[in-house]
Amino acid sequence: MKMLRRWWLPLAILLAWQGLCSLEVFPPYKLPSPLAILAGLVDLEARGMPPGQRLHWHLFYSLLRVAIGFTSAALIAVPLGLLLGASSSLRRLISPLIELLRPVPPLAWIPISILWFGIGLPSAGFIIFLGAFFPIVLNTITGVTSVSPVLVEAALTLGASRREVVKKVLLPGALPNIFTGLRIGLGIGWMTLVAAEFTGVKSGYGLGYMIMTARDIQRPEAIMAGMVVIGLTGLLIDGLVRLLQRRLVPWQRSRANDA
Amino acid sequence: MTLELQDIYKSFPAESGGEVLEVLGGISAGLERGRFVSLIGPSGCGKTTLLRIIAGLEPASRGRVLLGGQPLSGPSRRVGLVFQQYALMPWRTTLGNIEMGLEMAGQGREERRAAAREYVEAFGLAGFENSYPHQLSGGMQQRVAIARTLILQPELVLMDEPFGSLDSQTRNALQEFLLSVWRQRQDTIVFVTHNVDEAVFLSDEVLVLSRRPARVVARFSVEAPRPRDRTSRASNQVRREILSVLKEQQEQVGLV
Ligand SMILES: Nc1ncnc2c1ncn2[C@@H]1O[C@H](COP(=O)(O)OP(=O)(O)O)[C@@H](O)[C@H]1O
Ligand SMILES: [Mg+2]
Numbered sequence: 001m002k003m004l005r006r007w008w009l010p011l012a013i014l015l016a017w018q019g020l021c022s023l024e025v026f027p028p029y030k031l032p033s034p035l036a037i038l039a040g041l042v043d044l045e046a047r048g049m050p051p052g053q054r055l056h057w058h059l060f061y062s063l064l065r066v067a068i069g070f071t072s073a074a075l076i077a078v079p080l081g082l083l084l085g086a087s088s089s090l091r092r093l094i095s096p097l098i099e100l101l102r103p104v105p106p107l108a109w110i111p112i113s114i115l116w117f118g119i120g121l122p123s124a125g126f127i128i129f130l131g132a133f134f135p136i137v138l139n140t141i142t143g144v145t146s147v148s149p150v151l152v153e154a155a156l157t158l159g160a161s162r163r164e165v166v167k168k169v170l171l172p173g174a175l176p177n178i179f180t181g182l183r184i185g186l187g188i189g190w191m192t193l194v195a196a197e198f199t200g201v202k203s204g205y206g207l208g209y210m211i212m213t214a215r216d217i218q219r220p221e222a223i224m225a226g227m228v229v230i231g232l233t234g235l236l237i238d239g240l241v242r243l244l245q246r247r248l249v250p251w252q253r254s255r256a257n258d259a
Numbered sequence: 260m261t262l263e264l265q266d267i268y269k270s271f272p273a274e275s276g277g278e279v280l281e282v283l284g285g286i287s288a289g290l291e292r293g294r295f296v297s298l299i300g301p302s303g304c305g306k307t308t309l310l311r312i313i314a315g316l317e318p319a320s321r322g323r324v325l326l327g328g329q330p331l332s333g334p335s336r337r338v339g340l341v342f343q344q345y346a347l348m349p350w351r352t353t354l355g356n357i358e359m360g361l362e363m364a365g366q367g368r369e370e371r372r373a374a375a376r377e378y379v380e381a382f383g384l385a386g387f388e389n390s391y392p393h394q395l396s397g398g399m400q401q402r403v404a405i406a407r408t409l410i411l412q413p414e415l416v417l418m419d420e421p422f423g424s425l426d427s428q429t430r431n432a433l434q435e436f437l438l439s440v441w442r443q444r445q446d447t448i449v450f451v452t453h454n455v456d457e458a459v460f461l462s463d464e465v466l467v468l469s470r471r472p473a474r475v476v477a478r479f480s481v482e483a484p485r486p487r488d489r490t491s492r493a494s495n496q497v498r499r500e501i502l503s504v505l506k507e508q509q510e511q512v513g514l515v
Contacts, residue, residue: 148346150342150344150346151346151348153311153316153334153340153342153346154340154342154346154347154348155348155359155363156315156316156334157314157315157316157334157338157339157340157408158336158359158360158363158407158408158411159334159335159336159360159363159364159411160363161363164363168348168359168362168363169348172348172350173348173349173350175350249350250391251349251350251351251391251393
């Protein structure tokens with residue numbers, strides 16, 4: 001019942017869409033019906049696109065690229081953000097560099113990254129790395145600088161070393177922002193991936209590559225089924241990070257529950 | 260003497276064109292072990308600054324702080340500081356906050372948990388061991404903060420208007436509680452307040468600071484026997500004397 005209240009609008013749109021397609025208001029080669037897309041989805045897995053290359057392998061390779069790019073971004077960006085957040089002199093030194101690089105859209109790096117790394121996993125990984133890196137670093141810095149200096153002083157009077165201040169005050173204090181950064185970074189990474197695969201993968205596997213293949217052979221229901229997979233996977237990944245966030249930032253959750 | 264303040268000056272650099280702000284103008288005082296001493300003075304006169312200097316969070320412009328004869332430099336576990344706004348780690352539970360200092364000192368997990376539990380009991384926090392600070396009342400948060408400081412057995416405990424943001428009933432209850440803890444432990448306490456009643460009720464001695472740049476303008480012994488009656492004649496007498504010194508301070512400003 002609650003589900004219905006929340007999802008009735010998308011459901012209604014799906015029904016109307018199906019109805020209009022059944023009445024042939026839209027030509028099926030432009031806008032396939034929801035049922036046709038569902039059939040396309042089943043076909044992507046059963047037969048593959050191109051035939052023999054099945055959906056779950058496309059999904060697997062896309063996830064692998066994101067995992068590699070995102071993980072390396074997080075492993076560098078979080079410690080760097082902590083360092084820059086903790087030291088204002090370092091921040092003054094590095095910030096202009098970050099500000100200069102940040103406005104370059106990750107996709108604008110595709111040509112140069114293909115030149116550097118060739119076509120394939122490394123260049124796709126690099127693009128995703130770039131997409132995820134900046135939101136993570138900037139949110140981590142914000143998180144650290146928003147930690148109340150009184151908490152740092154309290155830790156110092158309790159005998160904390162500088163290292164312990166970073167580990168036991170700045171890191172946990174910045175954690176809510178770090179998670180925001182990770183979620184944004186992962187979202188951008190995922191979006192960047194598909195675009196990177198449009199151009200960066202000429203054969204093999206990947207959801208972006210799969211969609212481009214479907215376009216080349218004029219299969220709109222397969223294109224849209226691919227879009228559905230991309231959307232749902234993105235939603236799922238974000239849900240997983242949120243779950244992790246709730247486990248690792250329990251003091252924030254209980255605050256939300258109190259409110 | 261446990262604590263000796265030797266001619267402490269502090270000024271803050273001018274903010275863009277303004278004048279240098281002289282906050283402390285030569286504070287000297289000695290404090291014996293096991294005494295409960297209050298610092299009282301007009302707001303903005305530098306009480307917090309003085310505590311921060313003693314705690315090693317801020318360097319003095321001039322002068323020295325000696326603890327047990329040794330000069331202090333930088334924060335140290337020998338000196339504990341209780342903040343007005345509690346300054347508890349929001350991501351740590353009651354137990355986690357209380358054991359934080361022991362953790363920094365490298366004590367094992369079981370050991371420090373056990374020690375923290377004793378403080379939870381003694382400080383009336385049982386049942387809230389696993390609560391986060393925002394789930395506690397102000398009075399409870401401050402008890403956690405005091406426990407977190409006292410568990411380290413510091414030679415000197417500094418308290419900066421610890422009850423300043425509590426309602427008056429909670430405040431009275433915490434004053435009584437602090438005294439009962441102190442009676443058993445005999446900590447050396449420097450307690451900052453701008454509340455004369457509070458200073459007189461709690462302290463062995465009350466130091467009155469002048470306006471900026473602050474100096475010690477008077478030192479009172481509170482002889483009233485403990486446990487104290489807030490309205491006893493001895494208390495009223497000291498209170499009157501302190502108030503008159505504070506009033507003089509105000510009037511001097513009026514003339515300037
Ligand atoms: N870090 C600082 N930089 C500049 N001025 C400061 C700083 N800390 C405190 N002050 C100033 O010093 C004066 C005394 O402050 P404080 O010690 O907090 O007073 P009190 O605790 O007695 O109310 C105030 O005028 C305050 O604005
Ligand atoms: Mg103050």
